[in-house]
Amino acid sequence: MRTVREWWRDEEQPVTLAVAAIVLVGALGRLALLNGPMRHDEAASYLQVISQPWASVIAGYQLPLNHLLYTLAAKLSGALGGDAPWALRLPAFAAGVAVLPLTYALGSARYDRTAAMFGTALAAAATPLVLYSVNGRGYIFVVVAYLGLLLVGDRILRDGPIAGRWVAFAFIAAAGLVTMPLMLYPLGAAVTWIALSALASRQPRPWRVLAGLAGAVAAAGVIAVLAYAPILRAHGLDTLVTNPAVAPVPWPEFFAQLLPSLARAVGSWAEPYPLAGAIVLGVVAVVGVARDGRHRRGGVSILLAAYVWAAVLMCVQHHMPPGRAWLWVVPPLALAAGGALASLGRHRRAARLVTWLPGIATALAAACVTWGSLSGAVGRSMDTGVFAGAADIADLLATQVQPGDRVEVSGPSGAPLRYYLLRAGADTAMLAAPDSGTLREILVLNARYGQTVPWAIAGGLIDTARFGPIAPATHAIDGNVYIAERRMNRP
């Protein structure tokens, strides 16, 4: 594989500068969001795993929250920056920025430089990639691992299956698996792509590639099992394979979920663009996918292999993974769309634009990232649970709560509020105070999830026979706080 120095030397200077600029723009766009409000999953992950002692970190899997490799990285980065959001998200940020040069590298290997530039520009602005670059969870690690596997696979297919490449493949695959079992999707997609490419290449001995692939996957599996051994010992295999996040559902239910869920995932890929832009981008992406075979440099389409494998795995699992499970598809999809854009640039009538293409790609990245930042696309996404007002409300509660107060909070608001209360140095016992001694109920409701006072009463969050009247206290972004005093003569 070429070193960065070699790449800098060999590439055309405008392209080099354009790629560097696109990566920089993408990094800045992510940096601006690095210290944003903690979401539910990352806050819960911190509270239940990362903040725990090392023994619990490597063996904890009470809920499928522990993205093991990410947890270890976040524990280390937390040692540098404490429990600040930016510190817990630093590994994701680094991986999220790394996605961009890796996307370019894959694009230039499978398509051409122009397609790679445009694809990278689209990836720099893609809201799902930005979101998970600033989210303290392991999803973006999986994307990096997938791109790494594809790049190693490309070298194996082009330059031969030498042992070192298989070792690299095995370790990257293992890293992905150790991050989360969901890596089975991208790992299988990469394996399918390499296997199909080897079979379709009409090389004299494709079985060498297939045998090496089988060995590397087996080695990755062994490493992953070893890494998960403490969890398996503590919680058993069922925790990993039959928890509610992965357990099969009845087929009628699965088919009822399938198309709406896929439609939501595809819809999320269109962020941050306005409707007209999303439609144009969608058309470009469809054209790119349909013409994938013409743009790429021989071999099998990466997206085709991903589709085949994902379909097989979904048939076996018949459980619809969440939309973020498809994050790894975004870079190759962006490259396919980039390929379609590049083919426009190569059109005879656009010949004079050729020298401008690096600049156009950079401008596209800058414009899209800026639009994404200004439109607040990441903040709008409700993926993994949002409570943007948690920090402000926690600060307020830390100073205002009195003995005998009890804070009632529900749904995706609980973990972020607890996280910020801890950061504010407050006693989180107020979240679990016994009912008998409660003098005031403080209701913290998240308007984004339709949490209203009638909703809280209907859900039994507050007993209006004993507490009332319910009076509004304060408001912060999407959070509303209400206070209800214990009624007189009511035990």
Next chain:
Amino acid sequence: MSARTGGAKRARRGGGPGGARIAWLPVLAVAFLLVFGFYPLPWRVPGHPALWAEHARFWAGASLLTLGPVLALAAVDLPWLHAAPSWLLRALRRPPPLAFAAVVVVVFTGLAVWVSWYVSGFAPVTGGEVAQVFHARLLAQGHVALPADPHWEFFAVDSVIPRRGWFSPSPLGGPAVLALGFLIRAPWLLYPLLGGVTAAALYQFARRACGEAQGRVAAVLFSVTAMPLLVAAGYTNHVPTLLLSVTALMLVAEWERAERVGIRRWCAAGIGLAIGATIAVRPLDGLVVAGAIGVFQLVVATGDEQSRWKELGAEVAGGVVGLAPLLLLGWGGPGGAWHFAYGAPWGAAHSPGFPFGVADTLAAPLRADLHAAQLVSALNFQVAGWALPALLVAGLGILAMRRTSPWDALLFGLFGALVLACGVYTPAAGMADARLLYTALPALLVVLARTPFLVAERWGGYWRHGAPLAALALVGVAWLVPMPPYGALGLVQAARASGAPARLGLSAAVREAGVKHAVVFIHQPFSMRLQRRLWGLGFSRSEAESLLRHSDACSLLDAVTLGEADSLLVPSAIAAHAATYAPGALPIRAADPEIRISSPASLTPACRAALALDAQYGSMPFAAGLVQETVGPDGRPGGDIVYVADLGTHNAALRARFGDRAWYRAWTERRPDGSVVARVAPY
């Protein structure tokens, strides 16, 4: 088609079945499938859109996850994958025709026997099957029907008519064929074997009509499609009907191509015989087949230089011979020569017309259309369990046809005519049972088998290997990817679930208990005991059901006991003794959901005892015993073991008749693993 044949000669002239081109036919056929199978009629059937939406979700999801990847892989430059369909076809064409037909018979028979064992343990499941098996046993023992039994309430089931003599409501042809199975002491083998022979006959017809390769694929498709296997695994008269109608089609193909008058005459006689016998088994299906084949033959006879009219005379004679057994047996039996037996239970209501039941408020012709659409939809759902609707695949094949021949017209006509005929078939109204269209299945399967060939020929390129790979994927996924309740496996599993009551193992339990010269009382739930006793008192089935639904069960039990003690009481007087069900503050909930008891005050000692019986013994369908009944020398149940329904205290009525036998009780018991088994012990 051989160049020596008459059909081929006409094909060269462009006037005969092989050479004609009917431009409007594909459009008409696709429009028919669209209107009856997809939109708008199925969506107007009450309650149907939800069912359709569920299947649409399955088809969309399953094709996205199974068919889509195969089509994607077909686009990859994998020479071995592209060559696989050609290789398979070459392997399929390798055996000589006779050997291929023999293999098809064996494979289909083997698979159907396995399905029969898996689904029901070789036992009849539905009321219709029980009736036909029972009637076949009677015929095998030399009885067209049994005389009415004085205690018929102990022996009746819904689908058997014991009051005016015992027989099934099906035309005699079906039980007569099934009786052969009892004569060879292997009734479980007969219909799977007939199904296998049907596959071979379909091969013979399709190779003449469409060519050798497509004929073989049609036969293989028939052998691996869920619906033919499930139907052949049961005991309904659809199996001999299909065999006879496909035999008629096969002979039509031979008749059309034969040059020698003698051969044509024999073929015509065979066609008539097969159609007549089809009418004797399922009259409506037989008439539709006769109509479709008749029109085809008239077209051929009109267009041929040689006169064929005399051959049609032989055909009519054959038809009379084929139909004669039904007329003779019916004449001598309780149904009447022209009654086809159906009239006995259903009366005048059982005749073709505009059915009542699907959507009673709609105009009659539209009601018939909706019923037809309901059946076509059911066929779409149940025929194969593919990831795509079978009718969509067929429509694609029809659209891909470059030329349509009178053979296509015959198949389309057969399918369309049966759909419309079933639509106006009164007793079937409301029955969304795809088996009603079973006789048209060969038409559908031949088109489905041809679709990959037609698509490959029409669009070429990628589709030369893409279309057959897609077809293989549809069949393979249906059988190899378990997606219950969908797919072929899902259909088989659903059939097994509904066949659970038939797999209780009564015979084994009787053997285990060492039962000899005995009467076995099969435990019935309280509600069924009451209903049967009401039948014995002269109530019709619907009257008994209605009385049970509206009465306090304990008071009804008292009324029934009173009626049995006083033979002068007429049904209306007995009904007057039963108190209306009026739930009080504390209505009693019995284990039997059909039992309604107003309050604890209604509970008499007799009623408590009746409820206690249900708590102690699990009920068992009486059909399990009925199909094992042996007829005694007096024409009544009288074998070594006689099975009767357990009617509690009313069993004493049998004391005089069966007092010399040992009395046993049969009931069901739930094992710790959840399975239910039969138990037999002295009464």
